[in-house]
Amino acid sequence: MKALRLEHWQSPAVLRDVDRPEPGPGEVLVQVGGAGACHSDLHLMHEFGEGQLPWSPPFTLGHENAGWVHTLGDGVTGLEPGQPVAVVGAWGCGTCERCRADLETYCDHPERTRAPGGGGGLGLDGGMAEFLLVPDARHLVPLPDGLEPVHAAPLTDAALTPYHAVRRSWGKLGPGATAVVIGVGGLGHLGIQVLHATTAARIIAVDPRESARDLAKRSGADLVLAPGDALAATVREATGGIGADVVLDFVGSDETLLSAAAMVRQLGDLTLVGLGGGTLPVSFFSPPYEVSVQSTYWGNRHELVEVLDLASRGLLHAEVRVFGLEEAVTAYELLAAGAIDGRAVIAP
Ligand code: NAD
Ligand code: ZN
Ligand code: ZN
Known part of the structure; x- marks a missing residue:
């Protein structure tokens, strides 16, 4: 064969x-x-x-x-x-x-x-x-x-991995919460659907490709954004200055991890799924207080x-x-x- x-x-x-x-x-x-x-x-x-x-x-x-x-x-x-x-x-x-x-x-x-x-x-x-x-x-x-x-x-x-990742954060994704999905490819488009189907959170999706942002909308995202210098500030603005409760990074580069840390709110979750090879400096003041940073696998x-x-x-x-x-x-x-x-x- x-x-x-x-x-x-x-x-x-x-x-x-x-x-x-x-x-x-x-x-x-x-x-x-x-x-x-x-x-x-x-x-x-x-x-x-x-x-x-x-x-x-x-x-x-x-x-x-x-x-x-x-x-x-x-x-x-x-x-x-x-x-x-x-x-x-x-x-x-x-x-x-x-x-x-x-x-x-x-x-x-x-x-x-x-x-x-x-x-x-x-x-x-x-x-x-x-x-x-x-x-x-x-x-x-x-x-x-x-x-x-x-x-x-x-x-x-592509669905099971985001399901496992989202499940860990179910307790933080009630009404009024915001989840951000970074990277709307195979995993990300199903991650948005998992969030939509299993949580009450408002969903913000980020991807540089216009066709991926269109797919994000079809998959249930409430707001779609392109990455860039203003990304974290835009997410903060869209959440009344507070930041996102849960950020799921399906890319995992230095750039996406840094912006994830800049947009997550205190006590939130920053979940790294993508194998983009990036690293995230962790200090007492960043990410925000009591954010849980976690990687998840399958x-x-x-x-x-x-x-x-x-x-x-x-x-x-x-x-x-x-x-x-x-x-x-x-x-x-x-x-x-x-x-x-x-x-x-x-x-x-
Ligand atoms: P994919 O290529 O289908 O999707 C990646 C998406 O990220 C694309 O739409 C791309 O445009 C977008 N992207 C690229 N740079 C970006 C940026 N700076 N900001 C926002 N979006 C950006 O890939 P996939 O198959 O969905 O896999 C995603 C990642 O997850 C890969 O690194 C893969 O190895 C990893 N992965 C991890 C697990 C796990 O268990 N942790 C399981 C499967 C895949
Ligand atoms: Zn895989
Ligand atoms: Zn065993």
């Missing part, structure tokens, strides 16, 4: 012929229906090097995946061939305290997994191929009726179930641009050039 492979750090992915995997005991072979192209893959291709992550190439890309159950390994019950499923992406050991608490992103026994903190597409072979080998049936969530794999795939990361199985439920009720909808596997390299080039609105999804 064809697969989009990351063969080395610091190199673009390439389409190769690989053997179709066979599911062993407990494993499930999934026929891929959609695999989202995440900006993290661009960081993998162009920025990371040996030793920076706990795993290395070669592997097939594609860590946000959905499709249909194809073949069940020995002993797998509760799934039927042909059944549409979404894949929970982080594959921990499954037995430690964290994994049993549905926190496989932070498995306590990385030595028991082959890709600590990762999974298919992040250390192990992912979904940018005709078939994906899933090492345990617990990583599969049946799709609700009416949700196609091509739209479900981005929900497993999400959990039960959160994905909730995300899929919101999508099945029409409250979350990934805006997708679909590419064939042959066009996957082009899709990443377009993503790198800022020419994708919403999410590029590879449908093999």
Whole structure:
């Protein structure tokens, strides 16, 4: 079968012929229906090097995946061939305290997994191929009726990650609160929808691209802004001089982190999701008093179930641009050039 492979750090992915995997005991072979192209893959291709992550190439890309159950390994019950499923992406050991608490992103026994903190597409072979080998049936969530794999795939990361991040701040997002989303790409446009569907907050979205700001409006933002020197002051003005209760940074550059710190209010949350490589100086006087600064990583199985439920009720909808596997390299080039609105999804 064809697969989009990351063969080395610091190199673009390439389409190769690989053997179709066979599911062993407990494993499930999934026929891929959609695999989202995440900006993290661009960081993998162009920025990371040996030793920076706990795993290395070669592997097939594609860590946000959905499709249909194809073949069940020995002993797998509760799934039927042909059944549409979404894949929970982080594959921990499954037995430690964290994994049993549905926190496989932070498995306590990385030595028991082959890709600590990762999974298919992040250390192990992912979904940018005709078939994906899933090492345990617990990583599969049946799709609700009416949700196609091509739209479900981005929900497993581009929606799940903001859902996990927003959830941490639910207590600060009641009526009268303001949330700011910085970066309205794959994650950001779904982050706005998550805020809209699960909180009462007023939503301000920031992106330099006009088409992304249009997407932000369609996704439920109340106010859209372009970044620039006046950004933090404009957010303060729009919040009666107070600042935003929660700022979600889906870019993570020096510039976005500094403006996030300048627009968040006292006791607010500054949540860093983007891997833009920026740093934020922290002193007693900045960010404002008692702001919680946190990074967040991906999400959990039960959160994905909730995300899929919101999508099945029409409250979350990934805006997708679909590419064939042959066009996957082009899709990443377009993503790198800022020419994708919403999410590029590879449908093999
Ligand atoms: P994307 O390329 O689809 O979207 C990024 C958006 O940010 C684009 O719309 C771009 O125009 C906008 N942008 C660029 N510079 C900006 C600025 N200065 N101010 C405001 N907006 C700006 O990327 P994505 O797939 O949504 O991923 C976003 C980031 O999140 C990436 O760094 C990715 O690696 C990271 N990510 C993190 C996690 C996690 O678990 N923490 C999970 C997935 C992705
Ligand atoms: Zn991702
Ligand atoms: Zn574990």
